[in-house]
Amino acid sequence: MTTDLLATSAETWRDRTDDPPVVPDALRPPTGGTVRERHHALWQRHDLRRQRAEDVYAASRNPVRGWPVSGNRAVLHFFADLVRSKKRSFALLVLLNALAAGSALVVPRLLGALVNRVEQGDAVEGLDALALTVVGVVVLQALFTFGAQRTSTHFGQDLLASAREYVVRTILRLPVGRVEGASTGDLVTRVTRDVGTMARSVQWGVPRLLISLLTVVLSVVAMLLNSLVLAVPALVVFALCTPAVRTYLRRAPKAYITEGATYSRINTTLTETVEGARTVEALGLSGARVRAGSDDIEVSAQAERYGMTLRNVLFAALNGAFQVPQVVTLVVGAWGYSQGWVDLGQITAAMLYVVALGEPLDAVIGEVDRLQVGAASTSRLLGIAEVPPDREPGDRLPDGVELVGEDLRFAYREGHDVLHGVDLRLRTGERLAVVGPSGSGKSTLGRLLAGINRPRTGTARVGGVDLVDLPLEVLRTEVALVTQEHHVFIGTVRDNVVLAREDSSDDAVREALRAVGALGWVERLPDGLDTTIGSGRQALTPAQAQQVALARLIIADPHTLVLDEATSLIDPRTARTLEGSMNSLLEGRTVVAIAHRLHTAHDADRIAVVIDGRIVELGSHHELIDLDGEYAGLWRAWTS
Numbered sequence: 001m002t003t004d005l006l007a008t009s010a011e012t013w014r015d016r017t018d019d020p021p022v023v024p025d026a027l028r029p030p031t032g033g034t035v036r037e038r039h040h041a042l043w044q045r046h047d048l049r050r051q052r053a054e055d056v057y058a059a060s061r062n063p064v065r066g067w068p069v070s071g072n073r074a075v076l077h078f079f080a081d082l083v084r085s086k087k088r089s090f091a092l093l094v095l096l097n098a099l100a101a102g103s104a105l106v107v108p109r110l111l112g113a114l115v116n117r118v119e120q121g122d123a124v125e126g127l128d129a130l131a132l133t134v135v136g137v138v139v140l141q142a143l144f145t146f147g148a149q150r151t152s153t154h155f156g157q158d159l160l161a162s163a164r165e166y167v168v169r170t171i172l173r174l175p176v177g178r179v180e181g182a183s184t185g186d187l188v189t190r191v192t193r194d195v196g197t198m199a200r201s202v203q204w205g206v207p208r209l210l211i212s213l214l215t216v217v218l219s220v221v222a223m224l225l226n227s228l229v230l231a232v233p234a235l236v237v238f239a240l241c242t243p244a245v246r247t248y249l250r251r252a253p254k255a256y257i258t259e260g261a262t263y264s265r266i267n268t269t270l271t272e273t274v275e276g277a278r279t280v281e282a283l284g285l286s287g288a289r290v291r292a293g294s295d296d297i298e299v300s301a302q303a304e305r306y307g308m309t310l311r312n313v314l315f316a317a318l319n320g321a322f323q324v325p326q327v328v329t330l331v332v333g334a335w336g337y338s339q340g341w342v343d344l345g346q347i348t349a350a351m352l353y354v355v356a357l358g359e360p361l362d363a364v365i366g367e368v369d370r371l372q373v374g375a376a377s378t379s380r381l382l383g384i385a386e387v388p389p390d391r392e393p394g395d396r397l398p399d400g401v402e403l404v405g406e407d408l409r410f411a412y413r414e415g416h417d418v419l420h421g422v423d424l425r426l427r428t429g430e431r432l433a434v435v436g437p438s439g440s441g442k443s444t445l446g447r448l449l450a451g452i453n454r455p456r457t458g459t460a461r462v463g464g465v466d467l468v469d470l471p472l473e474v475l476r477t478e479v480a481l482v483t484q485e486h487h488v489f490i491g492t493v494r495d496n497v498v499l500a501r502e503d504s505s506d507d508a509v510r511e512a513l514r515a516v517g518a519l520g521w522v523e524r525l526p527d528g529l530d531t532t533i534g535s536g537r538q539a540l541t542p543a544q545a546q547q548v549a550l551a552r553l554i555i556a557d558p559h560t561l562v563l564d565e566a567t568s569l570i571d572p573r574t575a576r577t578l579e580g581s582m583n584s585l586l587e588g589r590t591v592v593a594i595a596h597r598l599h600t601a602h603d604a605d606r607i608a609v610v611i612d613g614r615i616v617e618l619g620s621h622h623e624l625i626d627l628d629g630e631y632a633g634l635w636r637a638w639t640s
Helices: 035-060 072-084 087-120 127-172 176-181 184-226 228-239 242-275 277-283 286-339 344-385 442-449 472-478 493-497 506-515 519-523 542-556 572-586 598-603 621-627 630-639
Strands: 403-413 416-425 431-435 457-462 479-482 560-564 590-594 606-611 614-619
Touching (some): 072 127, 072 184, 087 344, 127 344, 184 242, 242 286, 242 344, 277 286, 286 344, 403 442, 416 442, 416 457, 431 442, 431 598, 442 479, 493 506, 506 542, 606 621, 606 630, 621 630
Parallel strands (some): 431 606, 560 590
Antiparallel strands (some): 403 416, 403 457, 606 614
């Protein structure tokens, strides 16, 4: 990484704490001492900043600590595939822009011919025809330009739609465990800012770059056809810009990827602060959190300054390159005219070409910069696609409904199992309660039995087929999981309930809502089932949202249900009523209920007591009470 990219605090690129950021002495501006000592301190600070920048860039591409980042080749293939998918639009875009650019290049030659006529003293003869030709060419150019712009807009919109569809498909196939375990701020930044940046690049950058490159190529061809002597000096001057452009292209990707990483850091800190607002307020941590956010913003500002410096240096070099060719062409033209190598018409056309070439060249550089930013964002988005899937659906379908777990082990971190060889065979139609202290592995066991995660060792099977080998649309008709977390989508109550089976009737929806005790309050909503709920719409309480999630589950109608604290946000009386009203609908289904409320366990057919990732007791309520073991102790604590 190049120098002075980031000057940041000591804690910026390690795990965040709520302590105020501390700036190490090595990063502070040197004060005091001799000039030599201050100079030496400045170089030390410079080297440390550079190392910090390298750490930031490396961390942003580390697939273990966060989401991976794709390489340039993957980005090029992505854009190439998008363009290939729109071959006809692309061909029409190139054709119309070539015609528009070609017609524009005819005018300087016509004006050059006019100058020669004036020099030869016969300007009046044929002037009308020449003027009409110029007007005709200008009108034709306007028509071609209109068609090219229209095609470019449609082409860009089509590319944008395809790119966004790709991003949505990629995000929806991400392993749930990886989403939960990685940085939320990084993922949010990628699917918001990076998607927007990529969208602008795809929608505007790609078509405009194609147009500008085409114009530049045709302009160079026209210059060469006009006069080789007058074209070479300008082309040599433009070629002298190559080192500046290469330097920019080499350094810009790292700078822009690092910028994206700093935005992820800002979002992560902000998300943590907002989610923990009550804790921050209760413990008086607002000052520390504000300082943490300010530190992240300063890091991001430093990264942006570096990217801006790269652009300014590039544009300064190019600005000179755009101005010098005009002078050089005029000088060479005057000398060539004196030697009889070129005429005034050729000099006039060459000057017009050089002046006209500046705009598309400037556009090329501008769009290259836009695409550099877009490529950095695209590489971060494509990095999400590099996350390996946690399931490879096969073509086998379950032969039965029996759910069996054998030798189940699972680790969220390598080398730290939270389940240790769990064996569990569920009887068809039974209700199994899983109890135990917090952190014992109950929820993890439920996720494996629901096919959310693949066990590290062992298998979780339904009807003889591994759950993680079933296509999701098949899996959710076999086993469904309802957790403490719930989400209400923006839409009507009906839309939220019938997500799993969109062809469900209103009677089925009402029956599901009645089963979970929600029909009463739903009918009191302004538009009943047609009331729009979700973010910014009709607000639901946590208990109401959870009832909607349970009704959604009933509509899905799987033969096995895994309820992970599914009624935890509902008051005990309502939860008891809800669980009682669901009994008739759950009849005949296998139910795994994970709960701290032991009245659920009391009503279950069997109870599995999980301690430290192992099932230590398994039996009915009365059997475990008579055993006087872990469950008996939990029951006494619950009822005392």
